[in-house]
Amino acid sequence: MDLVAHLEDRLLFAVPKKGRLYEQCLALLKGCDIQFRRNNRLDIAISTNLPIALVFLPAADIPRFVGEGRVSLGITGVDQVAESLMDVDCPIDLNFGACKLQVQVPEMGPYTDPKQLIGKNIVTSFTSLTAEYFRKLEGKANGEPLDTKIKFVGGSVEAACALGVADAIVDLVESGETMRAAGLKPIDTLLHTSAHLIQSKNPSHPEIVDMIKSRLNGVLAAKKFVLCNYNAPRDKLEDLLKITPGRRAATVSPLDDDEWVAVSSMIEQKKMATIMDSLQTTGATDILVLSISNCRV
Structure with missing residues (x-):
């Protein structure tokens, strides 16, 4: 440094x-x-x-x-x-x-259970995690030598089985397409990661750390949520707020018509269409959804 x-x-x-x-x-x-x-x-x-x-x-x-x-x-x-x-x-x-760290073996090979790999050759970029995994499979204490042979490869790990240098691999898998193309299948997952x-x-500079974390949370919330605005009959408000409770609470504002209120609430973007359908069915009108470019929550 x-x-x-x-x-x-x-x-x-x-x-x-x-x-x-x-x-x-x-x-x-x-x-x-x-x-x-x-x-x-x-x-x-x-x-x-x-x-x-x-x-x-x-x-x-x-x-x-x-x-x-x-x-x-x-x-x-x-x-x-x-x-x-x-x-x-x-x-x-x-x-x-997001992806998974998985044990992958040849699709047409004899292995279906990770315990069958004890004593075999395993190729990976994650030697510490792989050693910990096989230590548990073998029932070995820390410091005891493993029966399984773990070899480090920095890249193209999926080729190791086809090239005859490994019986199985431990590697990150996103969609699984690369592994399937290499003739491999998963038989266990060590961890999920993102x-x-x-x-x-x-x-x-702890004050800058706090500022960055606040900004990151704002950007992530803006990606996850949208702002839903609608008009609600007062006699249906309780039921409508169950659909859009907001992160802490929805904002409810009076309208000129005493029998109606305006509601504003953050909702999850991936549930947007279903929520709009439910609002309309329950009696809401003038339903608008607005994107959020950034926020602090």
Whole structure:
């Protein structure tokens, strides 16, 4: 971290430098109004509007830099956090990059149960998690040698069985298409993972950390929710509010007509159509749904 020794006055924020999380991280930073210009030949970018320096690192390295304390915040998968064995906080699930860490075996092979793999050759990029998994299968205590042979491969793990170097693999699976194309099938799942904001136990600039977390929660809420406005007969209001209770409570405003009120409530975007149908059936009129570009909740 000598490159950032002169950045003592800035909070260091690590983000993946490439791969499946990179583009979504950039969109998230934009939504939080963290402005910066990145030179593609450099792995550090200075924010132009906040006392922050972005450090672009491999996703697998981010937990270590955050866990050792010099970098206060990072974005990476919880799979990488678990694999690193670093003690960091994971305060916010960013709701992207969802996948599973699975045991995969040849589709036409003899293995249907993970216990059949004890003593076999396993190839993975996640040697710590895989060793922990097989330690439990074998009933071995920490420090005892495993019967199962676990080999590290940094990429193209799915090719290991076809090339004859593994009986099974442990790897991240998103849709499963890559594994099926390689002639593999899952027989167990070690963990479910997604991208998280991770935080040092002793971050610098705690006030900036709190601000970033607040902004991230606002961006995530704006993606998850929409604002539903409608007019409601007073005698149906109780039933209508059961449909749109809001995050804490709906906003109810009087109208010129004493028998009607206006209601405004945040609803989940994925349930929008069903909620609108229910509102109309229950007696609401003039139902409008508005997108939320950003918010604080």
